[in-house]
Amino acid sequence: MAFWNEEIETMPREELEKMQLRLLKEKVTEMYGKSAFFRKRMDEAGVKPEDINSFEDFRRVPFMKKIDLRDNYPDKLFVVPYDDIVRIHVSSGTTGKPTVVGYTKKDLDNWTEALARGMTSFGLSKKDMVQNMHGYGLFTGGLGVHYGAERIGATVLPISTGNTNRQIQLMQDLPVTALAGTPSYYFHIADVCDQMGVDIRKDTKVRKGIAGGEPWSESMRKKLEDRTGIKTYNCYGASEFYGPMFLECEEQNGLHLWADLAYVEILDENDQPCKEGERGAIVITMLQKEAFPLIRYRIGDISAIDWTPCKCGRTHPRLMRISGRTDDMLVVRGVNVFPSQIESVIGEIPWLSPFYHLTLTNANYMDSMLVEVELTEESLTDDMVKLNKMSAELSRRLKDVLNIKADVKLCLPGTLPRFEGKANHVTDNRNYD
């Protein structure tokens, strides 16, 4: 099996960790000098860059959280001038405010390198044609996969999302060997292929796929592979890091975390390191990021790390399947949704009461979201036209904030469940079996 960067990818753990510690120290020192935000945080915690001489010392560095990104909207966390920034990506954020990420040339280069290594690790090369079904634009999925595939010399078909019939047509007409998209979109492709009478195994050359952007399970993967013959490899990332960044190798047994680019900690509820292989909160530090550095960033996902050598020969640790969240964030059709976003929309509409409920379902592995919310006594009307208008307005305002469509149901006052103590506003009935 080929490597993209064999020297780095097979470096012994000891050397990798030595490099990580050196890079951590350098990054902290650099940030202490460049970032007022970071310096203030360090000073508050009483830590100086020179105090950090071990991974244990590094744990004294304060965390960064999503709220810090929001509070510093849009670009207050950038540590290089726009002259040195060559691209911007924007992702949806917690309460209306998105996260803006800047990239230097070197940032784009490292991002692309990470994906080139990952794609090579499950056998893609210049012999392949990659149909990129991720959205192009402010979302990082499209351009990330695009440049990664180009870097390894593969032919890229930048078709982006949607128009499933055309996707399937081109899959048959061109020698496409690999796809990239969200798990739910793969299932949709499989359904439409059935309707069109297309057999992916016989009528196309597609045999591999990159799947990321939303949660799914091993049993879903098994189903998809049995159905389509497409062997799928998980992909993990976030725009805060760069974008999609870590991929599974041929072994399909965890995502190789490129240790020269990222230092990942797994912490328990008391912020103490978990034993290797135990699940906990992911805390990530980007070791070579320039424009928008991330130091001890709590992404909110839960997983475990495995350093045992991989059969593929790569020495970098593997991140196991994401098994949950440390906060109430939901991923719906690949988009991050926070109940607080829905609360803020409801709070701005005077004719709605604060009582709401969110229900998620996924018939055919396609997510749908239903928002039920009570009308106030005063606004309750028997005029259907008015009711329809209210429903449409709520729908529109939710779409503006969430960036995805939600089904809306206006409810009679007093009919939604009331909670004593901590309210449970979310019912997630999605099934990944």
Added chain:
Amino acid sequence: MSNIIKQLSIFVNNEPGRLAHISSVLKECGVNMRAFNLAESTEFGILRAIVDDPDNSYDLLRQKGIIVKKTDVIGVYLQDTPGALFQAADVLGKANINIEYGYAYSYKDKAIFFIRVDDPEKAVDVISKQGIKMVSDSEI
């Protein structure tokens, strides 16, 4: 005496048996329905009812935990004036009064059309000027 009639708008969730439940509560409370109309949205059902004692019925239903509102409507007699409905709609339109909904009721020789408008007082004023006969609340 007034030409503005208090209709009860009773709201029920779209669940099997809800309407039957409402009917039995109405019966229990001795509410006498003169005319009614059912409307259904995707979210809930609405029973619009003209009853003989709206204020008292309203209180009784509230006490039973029923979601009910009083809505002002007007009633136009159809049998005395040919074309009364068209005339009424026409005059309301010209006066920029919006009709939200309407429903007919007939009993023996009576035919009444109940109309919900966005400005009932103005509606009564312009309709009466046309000489169209309206129902008064004491007739209910």
